[in-house]
Amino acid sequence: MIRVVLPAHLRTLAHVDGEVKLEVEGQVTQRSVVDALEARYPMLLGTIRDPATQQRRAMVRFFACEEDLSHEQPDAALPDAVAKGDAPLLVVGAMAGG
Template sequence: MIRVVLPAHLRALAGVDGEVEVAGTTIATVLDGLEARLPVLRGTIRDRRTGRRRAFVRFYACAEDLSHEPVDAPLPGPVVAGAEPFMVVGAMAGG
């Protein structure tokens, strides 16, 4: 199982505390599992119509930014093994 860490505002929206575990081996399958388990998150991480990552959302795993990786690329081994989390992070903007 993949350990997913969500930002505080999405945890509050979904009514979860701490990490969420879902099955998957790619960004796409993890997000599919997350949205299936927590339907209230549909449209918050990726656009409902296009399925593309929202502009101010980033994905990190094993100290790497995976935000611009293909969604069907395999996740790093430690993430798939459950040793490291897959993190969904709200990007900061402003000046």
């Protein structure tokens, strides 16, 4: 099971507490994880990536294993620890403002 931590606003929108656990078929990548996330929680469509371009929203970041993976290719494999469920993929609203 893949573990995903959503930011507070998206947890509220999806009506979930704590981590989300997902079954992901095939290679575990940003794209496959977000595909599974949107399939389970359709209210999240468009909030993490643009629905038309499928690009990550500029102020959404992907962190895992103390690394910023936001600029990795969407189809690049996520770290083994994420794929094995040992570490969560963190979906983060970028810090902004004063």
